[in-house]
Amino acid sequence: MLYASLDHASFDYGHLPTLFFVAESVLYRLCCDAFQKTYLYSVETKLIKIGSLVFLRLFIYFLHGHLESFKQHLRRLQPYLYALCFSGDSYYKYPNIFSNVQLIMKTMEIIYKKELLSGSIFSPVENKKSYKNIDPDMGGYEINHLLWHCVAAWSCVQKNSPQLNKVLEHLIFHKAQLQKKCWLDSILALLVLGEAAKLNMACLKALMELMRDFLLSIMSVQNQEECCKVDDFSWAWNVVYRYTTILAEICLYATTSNLRKTAFIGFCVCKSSQKDILLVDKSEESPELKETSILGLLEYFSSKMSDNCDQVIWIGYYGLVYNLVKMSWELRGDDEQDGFRNKILQILQKTKDHEKDGRIHNGIHIAQ
Incomplete structure (x- = not known):
């Protein structure tokens, strides 16, 4: 309470x-x-x-x-x-x-x-010059462009403003800022845009596009062989885990069934989005990251799980199953959501049956 x-x-x-x-x-x-x-x-x-x-x-x-x-x-x-x-x-x-x-x-x-x-x-980034006499390590906290545009998008949704599409275009233009080391701004940006995505499909699409680009960029960098030349992305799991929580909230609390369905399944309505994502043979070539919906991320993360997999992978997978359990509890007693809850329970049961990694089973246990 x-x-x-x-x-x-x-x-x-x-x-x-x-x-x-x-x-x-x-x-x-x-x-x-x-x-x-x-x-x-x-x-x-x-x-x-x-x-x-x-x-x-x-x-x-x-x-x-x-x-x-x-x-x-x-x-x-x-x-x-x-x-x-x-x-x-x-x-x-x-x-x-x-x-x-x-x-x-x-x-x-x-x-x-x-x-x-x-x-x-x-102070916003644009006013940086006005504080040129301030020690950069001690001076004003600068909000990046991505967060500003996420707030602007949320405001447009609240006011039903026709400027929303233009704001989202600018937002996507600054998507690389999600990869900046100050991950708190990134999380705040996702939280704000996530609230807008509960009300608006264009915002949901922008949110999922941001995360897809972020994951592809992070995994590409971390797969490079010359580690000494690669940026430190040890903080990236914070952003990925928070995104899984935001996505789960959209599935539960978005204002329309279409928004909730899209956050869960994704924008692709092809049969591949409905396949048994947890029975992918991990010895096979890993599937491409096409969707950053719950099902899309489950397919992607589960296919890359191993004892020594990247932190982003196992924590992202953990976040998904943890939030799926929370969703199943939240949907109890809602007759209109029985089909949705049954789908979640099927996924969780298959995860228990086929996933051997103890960290993922731990996530299910903690959530219960």
Whole structure:
């Protein structure tokens, strides 16, 4: 209930003291209780999920320059965040949890760097020259063009603006920015565009095109033999995992059945989209990434699974099966969605029967 309340609450400056209280309470419980346990408990999953939403809201307030008078509150969180830095070994094998921990750490890293050391300056990239006298390591936080255009697209959908197609064209033009190392901007861009995609097919198409280009680019770079000349994309799994969650939410909460179906199956209506994706022989040539729908990604990731596969592959696959389980639970009792739920259950059963990787089975178990 607390998570739902946070998710739907308006952005009011008066909420900040409460948000800081919840943030400190969550971190205290994690650092002084949950971290001491030998096994993973469901309360940890819930606390970290709530925490990620709280810190994401704090980050949005930061972008608008509203944290200037809350420096003492920020300092109170520092000891707990320092302890959270050492939680990687505990949570790495649970991407659904670790992704939220990474989100908390990344948002606060940016806030502390800008707020406590140099003050908060919220500046778009276009205004970079106006801050030329500011140390680039300490100055204003710059929002990239991709995120700006995702916000603009969302606004166009809300207002039913005829400018939407033009905005989406510009958005796709900046798709390479999804590959920038500041993955927090990338996640925010996908979250905003995902909200628009729940209402508009053109936005859903743009969202899926962004992820297809991102995955193809990342996998192409990581397949190069001369690793010393390749950029570090160790952060890319954060973007991929978050996308699987966004896609699942579109399947559940999009306003039309056509949007929900497209997010699940993809735009291709050919028979290949309906084939048994989990019975692909991994010794055969891996299928091409054609769709970044749930079924398209299942086919792609499952065909590339191995003990030493790339982090993006197994975490992307984990994210899909984890969210499929969550979707099946969410659809219980909805008679109109029985067919959809049965399809999900069939996929999950085939995954259990044919997938040997323990990490994927772990994702199913944790979600249940």
